[in-house]
Each structure stands twice: as structure tokens, then as C-alpha cells.
Amino acid sequence: MKTRGDVLMKAEEARRAFVIKQAVAGAFTVREAGEVLGLSYRQVIRLKNRYRKEGAVGLVHKGRGKASNRRIAQEIRKFVAEKAKSDFEGASCQHMEELFASRYGLELSAKSIGRILKEQGVACAHRHRSPKGRRCRERSRRRGDLVQMDASPFDWLGDGVMRSLHGAIDDATGEVVGLWIEKNECLSGYLRVLRQMLERHGVPRAIYADRHTIFVSPKTGKLTIEEELQGKVAPQTQFGRVLETLGVRFIAARSPQAKGRIERLWRTLQSRLVIAFRLAGIRTVEAANDFLGTYAEQMHNPKFAGAPAEAQNAFLPVVEGTNLDLLLARHEQRKACGDSTVAFGGQKYRLQDSRGRTRLLRRGKAVTVVEKLDDELMALADGEAFVLVPVVTGKSSEEPASEEKSLARGAQEREQTSPAAESSWHWYLHPREPIARAIHNPQETTPGTW
Template identity: 40%
Template sequence: MREEIFNMTKQEMKKLRVIDSAISGNVTVKEAAGLLGLSERQVLRLKKGVLKQGAAFITHKNKGRKPSHAISDTMKDKIVALKQSDSYRNANFTHFKEILSGQEGINISYSSVYRVLSQAGICSSKKKRRSKNHHRRKRKEKEGLLVQIDASPHAWFNETIHSLHGAIDDATGEILALHFEKNECLRGYFEIMEQMIERKGIPVNIYSDRHTIFKSPKKEEPRIEQQLKGKQTNLTQFGEAMEALEINLIFARSPQAKGRIERLWETLQNRLPVEFKIHGITSMETANEFLIGYIDKFNEQFTVIPKDPQGAFRELEDGVDLSTVLCIKEQRVVSDGSGFSYGGKYYQVMGKEKPVGLPRGVTITVLNSHKRELKVMYNGVVYGTNYMAQKPKEKALQEPCKETQRIVARPDDDHPWRIPKQKRPRLSYDESDSKLLEALFNSSRAWA
């Protein structure tokens, strides 16, 4: 009897004492029901059971039994071994539960994963922090009204720091684009803008930090040529591209202001390295290919529905070539043969089949896109280019001149040029000066 009471819980021991008091007549059935929070019928049932079976009737009948759906010890050992493996070691408990279901075919609840791993002394790599009370900006009502962009340097694979450029919609939390580069650069941001426009369209606003890629550090007024075009502030290459696409660029004053994408980096820094290990990704090129499919998988799990289903993205106008907008634009002066120097190399402006005859000294705009060949723009028309190993003038000087037969003209022996000066005939006039003046004076042409 004592052993049974010892194995009871505090609640069960309290229940037994009240029932014993009811049996001995110290309390009535109604009073016992009030003390235990049970109905009088349940108190009568407990009295009858204790009188027949003793204190064991109070304990739960499943106590000490193993449930039929309980996780076996073999399965627990397997889960712990998988979590301690090199591929899954850095995965948090939620991500590990998804990996067990998708990669290992083990379908168990998060609470079971947490209990098994916690009993084995394993802690989650991502601990929940105590929430702080702060003002939280509401999401935009429509997708496409505000898109946050940023880059995150991190050891994503091979313990080498790479920068992941990304764009996320403020209304839905949907990842619109991801792209790896060796460091945060204009090329990476042009790439995610192209991905986003091809996937969803052109947003209304872009929300970024105050990096010099987005905001020019020059405080002086723009050049006169820019002011004549209506520009009141100095624009960066990225700013000029956004202006051409009619996208409003908004600058955040703190990382907390663009918390949507900052929390995305926290999630991806915890999940992506594990995914890269699972799929054997060790280079930036293969990582960028993997991200194309991973974006859809991530969005299916984490995207929320906006308040207004009518999106604010707009389609790219027909005839607009993104390679001439999302590119680096620089000015160059045309030299001989419609050529120009760029990046230490010499190029020639080309039409469809032959060089374009541009005047020497005119200014052209070089369009340098990292994905396509070098192009130039002159008077609003885009032309192709042709790389030349050397300038046309240098090429002409180095080529040997064609030998042509020189024709020498020699005068005859009796030509006046061959007569010595002393033997040349002297020319004289028989008429005197007075006669010549008289002839001129009497001439009809003199008075015409």
C-alpha cells in the first residue's frame, strides 16, 4: 500500500485523502465533490472503486505502460546520430525536423524532435531570444509597393566569406531574388533587380541602406548638363537605373528600419549552409544555380497573404532592353575610325554589318552589362561594338606600303630649262614706253 501511494502524483494523493475522508464519514459526498472539483456521481464512483480495489484505483490505468505510438529506442538513437552528423550538426530543431521528413523519410512532430534531442543533451543552434517591446511597422497592403534589398556577407560554404544579395517583398515576405557575389557590389544588385523584374515585375519603391552604391557621397550640386536634364541630386549608377525604370529609391537610417530583410538573413544564415552541405555545394556558381529552386521552396513555407490581393507590380514596357538599363554607363570620346578606348582596350562602334561612321570627337555612352557584350549609345540609338587588337592608325603604320613604280618626267635636251643662263635669248620690246602708254590709252577696252 505504501509503495502504491509513493508512486502517486500529488494530485492523486490529494484525491485519495479526500475519498478516504468521505468513506470514513468526515466529509459528505457534496463536500468531497467541491474539494476535488468533480461531480457527486464521480465521487461515488471513486468511493466504490477504493473500497473494492484499494488505493490503486486512484492511479491512472496507463501508468507504467508504453504507448503504442511511442518512438522506439532504436529510432531515438538514429535521430540523435543524424543530428550529430557533419551534415545536420548546425541545423536548428525546426529545420532538422523538416530535413528528417524530406531527406530521411522520418515523419515525427517538432515536440518529439525537441524531446528526443533535449534528453540527449543537444541544444538548438538557434535559441529563441526574449522579445522586446518596440513599435513594429505594419506590412504594406499590396505586394510590390515596397521591396527591401540588401547584401549579407557570411561564410556560406567552404568557410569563405561571400555576399548574398537579396530582395524581399514587404507585404508578403516573399523572396524575390537571391544572388551570390564575392563581395557587396553593383553587379550583384543589378542581377537581383533583373531577377525580380523577370519574376514579378517592376515595384513602386525600393528600400535600401545608405551604401554608396545607392546614395552618392558627393554633396555638391550636379553638373550643368545634369541640371538641364532635370536632375537636382547626384545619382549613382544604381540610382540612374532606378530613375530610368521610374522606381522610387528610399534610404533607411538604421538596420532596424529594414528589419524584414535583416530577419531573412538570420534565417538564411542558419538554413542555407546546412542545405549546401546536404547537396554538396562548394562553389559560388553552383550555389547560384541552387538558389533558383530554393526560392520557390522557401516561399511556399514562409510567404503570407497580403491584405489587398491586387498587386502593385507593373510589367516592363515592350521594347525596353534591361541590359541597356541595368548596366554601368560611362562617357567616352570617339577617335579615328569610330573607335574608343574602354578598360584598357580599344573598340569600334558597329552597326548591323559594318562600322558606324561617327564624327571624330563626339561623346558616346558606353553600356557595360556583366551578362552581355559591350554596347554604346549615341543620340538615343544603341550600337554594338567590335574589339580591336590595336588602333586603326597604328595598324596602318605597321603594315608595309605597297611598292609603286615612280614615273620620272625628264625634259628634252633642247628644252629652255636645259639652256645655260648665259646662252638664253634675251627678250626685249622695240616699242618705247610712250608708245605702249599711247596704245593702252587709245584702246577701246580701257574705256569700257
């Protein structure tokens, strides 16, 4: 029997070595040793023969201390670490598994990537966390029953500038139904998201969002009893007007946890969408919004969206004939001036119909000015839509010329009406003139002239 010094064994291997040693010594029969170890009769005989030849070392697995035939090559390990520190920076191990498979054809598991990053000293941005014990609200039963909306400020383009990504997600399926980036959280961003949802999916039954003043007037719930008795109500927001027109119910959340589905969406997009922008070479907001038009349908929803509890679709089609350009816009009320114009933004406009004719308005006529998402201005009056044409008065170009003319005319009139130097009225009106003349030219001054 060969001996090779101390042998490191696991507890199971040490137990097996003890039983085989006793079997070799005759303390156990082959059948009894097999019953204790859970091995077959022939396997116990093989282990006894190996023990007699090699000792306890022969019972250790032959692959111990050797590199596995399935070990990932060192070049691939370095490549994974380089990508994790450059193009895939900030991605989770699961996300990197998908990226390596789709872009480079490397079939690496998320656990293998995690082990490689740990060996190479690269920190992993995301780690699995056990869920906290909270009572969760059940999902809606049907697709379109409830849509959650929100915006998330983040460095989406990786240029150090914070921008707000507006989004909407279906509560029943987790399907993203609209995404749009703006400089700040604003009405325009939410209207763009709402338009994407209306055109692709339809009108939902309810929208769930926070209590931002875009959705809820700051005066809501603050009216006094006297004001309520007088019939006063909180003013309606622009977004509230759109939802009322579409027949959509609005539900105001009182905490971020209440709309946790879209809050978790932001955590996912802040990892995956930033890397998608980086790999696509997107650096501007315009290019990002073009990319978002297909990102949710082609990349996000196939992976993260699920099936609803009920197959019936609760999204309703938009009413035929609805002009979304005029509906999804900012509406401001104005009164017509006496010259059939309306003032908006420090400029006067006249209303022009589709034939180019100017619409005449009586003073005080109510007109709704519509500022569309593309900044085009229109007007609604008596149920008709008109184009707003700026009124050019020309006052600014004529003022300098008229002022010069009036100054010249005044100087000419003063010359004509001024008394002659010989007149006594001249010395009465200008008594100091002969004194000054006498001081500077005494030879020209004669007695009796002043």
C-alpha cells in the first residue's frame, strides 16, 4: 500500500475510507459495507482493491487538483472582465448573460459571469436580494383595467445630465405601453406617452399616478366650507381634462410603494436601457425617443411581460373622429379683443379658417387657444378649429421715422415763432443774452440795448 502523506478529504470521503478500511481488515463483509455506504457489491470490491494498492488516496476523486475540461478559457475570462468594465458597465450578471449570447455568441451562465467578475476583482452592480415581507396588492385581472404612469429623473444618456423618462406600464401584464424622454417631468412628456398608448393599445379604464400637480390641482381638498357652499370647485388640470374627455378614471397614489410596479420598472430600465443606448451609440434626446418607439415592443416586453389572469382585453378603441392633435394639447381660455383678435404669449393673433378667410369675433367672445405638442397654435370657437395667424402692426418700424419727423417739425415751428433779435420781446424772453454778449464781446455792445 502506497502512502502519500496527509490526504485532505471531505466528511463523506473520510467516512467511506473508514468503512473500506474496516472491510479490508475483515471487520465488515462486502455486503455489509455496501449497505452502510449505499454502494453496490461490485463497487465495494473495486474500492477495496484500490485501497490495497494506493491506500486512502485511492478513494479520493481522481479529478481533484486538476483543471476541469469544461473550464472557461483564460482569454474568455479576460474578455468578460473587460466588457464588464466598459460597454456592459452597470449591467447585472443576468443581463450580461443575454448580451454575450446575442452579440458575441458566448453561452455563459449568470453564475459563471459572477464568479469570473469576483476572480478578476470587478464589482457587480446588482446582487440578488431576498424579497421583503410586505403585503402586495393583487394585479388587475384584465389587460387595460389599470395603467400606472410616472417619470424618473436619471442620467439616461450617460453624459452627466439628468433627464426625465416618462413611462406607462400595464398593471395586469407588466407590459410597457409608452416611453418618452424630456428635460424635466412635464405635461408634454405624459401626453406623448398617453398618445403612444392610445395609438398602439387603446383607452384604458383607469390610470394610477402620483399626486403631482400635472395630474392633481394643488387646490384639491383645500377648499373651505364657505367656498364649497358657493359652488366653487378645484380647477381641472390639463391632463385631467384629457382623461375626462376620454372617459378614463384617475386614481391618485399616496406613496411610491403604492405604485410599486412602475417603480420597479425604473430600477430595471436604469440598468438595461442605459446600456442599450450606449451600445446603439445614442447621444441626443431626439435619437433616444426614436429608439424608445421600438424598444419596449421588441426588447423589454418579450422578456418581462406576462399573461393576464383573464384573456379579455379591457382596452377600448379611441372614438372614431377624435382629433388627437387637438385633444392631447394645452388648452388656454382667451377673450376676443375689439379688433377680432386674441392675445396669447404677448402676441395678437387672428383666426383663419381652412379657406384662408378671417373669422370675425365680437368683443369678449370666448376662444380656446390650443398649443399642440409640436408648438403649433390653433384656436377653437363655436366648435370649429382655426389657425392662429400673427398680427403684424408695423408700429415698431414706423416709430423712429415718425419721431424724427415730429422733432424736426417742432424745431421748425419754434424757429418761425421766435421773436426777432431787435424786438423788445426778445430781451424780455432772454434777459441774460445781452449780458453774456457784453462779457465776451464788449465792443459789440452799445448803451441802450439792454
